[in-house]
Amino acid sequence: MPRSMMLMMRAALTLSLVARVVRARVGGTAVHPCCAGCIGSGKPYCSPRSWNCYDYKNKDYYESCGAGDNGNGRAVLPSETNGAFISNREYRAFQWTQTTSSVEEMLQAPFNGGWPMPFGLSLKEVADFVKYDLLASSPFGDFGVLLPWPQSGDDQLGDGGWVGYSRRQVCYITAQSLLGAKTLGYDSGLARLMAMCPRTGDFRESFVSLIAACAGDPGLKEGKQGPLLLTAKAESAPDVETVRAAAANAKLSDAGLRLCDYDTGAPPLAGIAPVPAAGCVPRSWDAPGKDFMTGGLPGQATQDISAAWFGGYLFDSGACGLGGGQDERLSVYFPEVTVLAYFLSSSHPFPQLRQPAWVLGARNFFTGLDGTARFDAPLRLANAPFTSDLVDVEVAGSSYQMSSSRPFLIFMSENQGFFGDWGVNLPQARRNKLWLQRDVGKGKASFEKQVRAWYRSVALTSYSDAVRPALKTLVKSIGAGPWLAGLWWGDSHLGFLAAWLGQAIAAPTWGGSLEALDYYLYSDFTENPGNMCFLLSGDACKACMHRCANPDPPKRAYWMPKEAFVNGRPCVTSEWDCGSKGLSDVVAAYGADMALEVWQKIETTLTNSVERTVFDELLRE
Numbered sequence: 001m002p003r004s005m006m007l008m009m010r011a012a013l014t015l016s017l018v019a020r021v022v023r024a025r026v027g028g029t030a031v032h033p034c035c036a037g038c039i040g041s042g043k044p045y046c047s048p049r050s051w052n053c054y055d056y057k058n059k060d061y062y063e064s065c066g067a068g069d070n071g072n073g074r075a076v077l078p079s080e081t082n083g084a085f086i087s088n089r090e091y092r093a094f095q096w097t098q099t100t101s102s103v104e105e106m107l108q109a110p111f112n113g114g115w116p117m118p119f120g121l122s123l124k125e126v127a128d129f130v131k132y133d134l135l136a137s138s139p140f141g142d143f144g145v146l147l148p149w150p151q152s153g154d155d156q157l158g159d160g161g162w163v164g165y166s167r168r169q170v171c172y173i174t175a176q177s178l179l180g181a182k183t184l185g186y187d188s189g190l191a192r193l194m195a196m197c198p199r200t201g202d203f204r205e206s207f208v209s210l211i212a213a214c215a216g217d218p219g220l221k222e223g224k225q226g227p228l229l230l231t232a233k234a235e236s237a238p239d240v241e242t243v244r245a246a247a248a249n250a251k252l253s254d255a256g257l258r259l260c261d262y263d264t265g266a267p268p269l270a271g272i273a274p275v276p277a278a279g280c281v282p283r284s285w286d287a288p289g290k291d292f293m294t295g296g297l298p299g300q301a302t303q304d305i306s307a308a309w310f311g312g313y314l315f316d317s318g319a320c321g322l323g324g325g326q327d328e329r330l331s332v333y334f335p336e337v338t339v340l341a342y343f344l345s346s347s348h349p350f351p352q353l354r355q356p357a358w359v360l361g362a363r364n365f366f367t368g369l370d371g372t373a374r375f376d377a378p379l380r381l382a383n384a385p386f387t388s389d390l391v392d393v394e395v396a397g398s399s400y401q402m403s404s405s406r407p408f409l410i411f412m413s414e415n416q417g418f419f420g421d422w423g424v425n426l427p428q429a430r431r432n433k434l435w436l437q438r439d440v441g442k443g444k445a446s447f448e449k450q451v452r453a454w455y456r457s458v459a460l461t462s463y464s465d466a467v468r469p470a471l472k473t474l475v476k477s478i479g480a481g482p483w484l485a486g487l488w489w490g491d492s493h494l495g496f497l498a499a500w501l502g503q504a505i506a507a508p509t510w511g512g513s514l515e516a517l518d519y520y521l522y523s524d525f526t527e528n529p530g531n532m533c534f535l536l537s538g539d540a541c542k543a544c545m546h547r548c549a550n551p552d553p554p555k556r557a558y559w560m561p562k563e564a565f566v567n568g569r570p571c572v573t574s575e576w577d578c579g580s581k582g583l584s585d586v587v588a589a590y591g592a593d594m595a596l597e598v599w600q601k602i603e604t605t606l607t608n609s610v611e612r613t614v615f616d617e618l619l620r621e
Helices: 003-025 033-037 103-108 123-134 167-178 189-196 202-216 218-223 240-247 326-333 335-343 422-430 447-458 465-474 492-510 531-535 538-548 583-590 595-605 614-618
Strands: 074-076 090-094 145-149 162-166 228-233 257-261 300-305 357-360 390-395 398-403 408-411 477-480 516-521
Touching (some): 103 123, 103 202, 145 167, 202 335, 228 335, 240 447, 240 492, 326 335, 447 492, 447 595, 492 595
Parallel strands (some): 257 516, 477 516
Antiparallel strands (some): 162 228, 357 408
């Protein structure tokens, strides 16, 4: 036999053997032999021409090396999961690539000053838990990992979708991703975040802290799944007219407005109930107090001022730690929320959970992050509860245990990018003096769209019937700050009014279980510091601005484009823009009225003129 023919036969035999190996590694699915070199690499595509492996299918002829149906995983019936995963979407199983880093190395890497003994555990104790317990077998039974399927609206849940993972499953996904494993055929945002931040940074420290908590959690001993974490998306936005119809039967008093003056130093505002002391302790000059971000009030949800997705623009900025706005900072402090939000999307370029969404059962792992963000660094580990805060909840007709410490609500105002030419418009917007802020027509960023956004995000009827009992058990109030008037630069008066109206219209859908809108006032919220001072009247407004700027917030406590600075400083200090009417005047005037009447009053009264504040215009004699 000629030597050339022998070589061809040997090559064919080699390809056949390689193909068999590859099929065995991805669950029997026939894939191209070039995938043999990609198994364990974390790259789900290969070129049959060059045999190189790739993260994305940039060429039509690239072959998928994923598990199951052409790289889209294997369809799984709910009956096959033994209740280890629940969702109202289809189920799909994916396989993990091999981890690429040692456990000890990745656990130690974020801590320059040595292992900090999180939850009293040594590095060896946590590493042994990961190697011999957490990753010893899959908490998804016979499957590598399960996902809701298919993608819808840039994440895996889509409108009205929900998914429940056990705490062990969240720990498992975190550990696999931290160690460099990826899901074959599914390019999750979590894997991409880990790749962007490969060893150090606040995110890595946060994820390692979560894994340490998993190691110390008695609820995860002996392979137990632990409590449930639930992620639920709202249904698609209703027509504005549908919201108006609901407003006709809602009173503003239904909102249950309560106020916390966190650090403006203003006299008590008459006629507005206070947030209970457990959730309202003013900050001092060198330490945070209690607000809706630090937590403390049982049943109070933290409202995350998001973009169209949770977590902000981390991939644009390449950020691996604290910075940016409120949304980005909460991402570090709530690692379970971040793991779920990034794992549940594979979209490009922003692989993050879309809003509006609830995450129930997650915990705040660190102390120091309040609305001012003056005290959020360095990270200081909190005594995150393991079992002391567990309550029984109902999801899809079955009972589960769930952490009750911090319901987490993600949603945005509908005014992102509503004006151009930042050099001219942004300084005016920070003073509530930009006419575009007062759109009361039908535009994309108009006032009616803001009322709808709050209503849609908060109304219980926006979410699947299956998750409503859990929401009613866990959520008693919504804690919020300058929604609409943060880094989207809306008018803080209209932001408050939209939240007040939206809450009042949404509250009846809860059947009385949603008790309050807990609204927090700041002199220097991390987004748009000083702008909330305009909610106060006269001298109180001026004193608030003075407090913001004396001293200025540290640079790490905020992010703003250069056009937003006022004479090179971060706080709004235009005392001459303060109005004669404030929150207490507006609440006294309209607090007993029907929501629709006040909504219509706002739209008929406001014009493009910004000579007076919104409150002064509404209460003009």
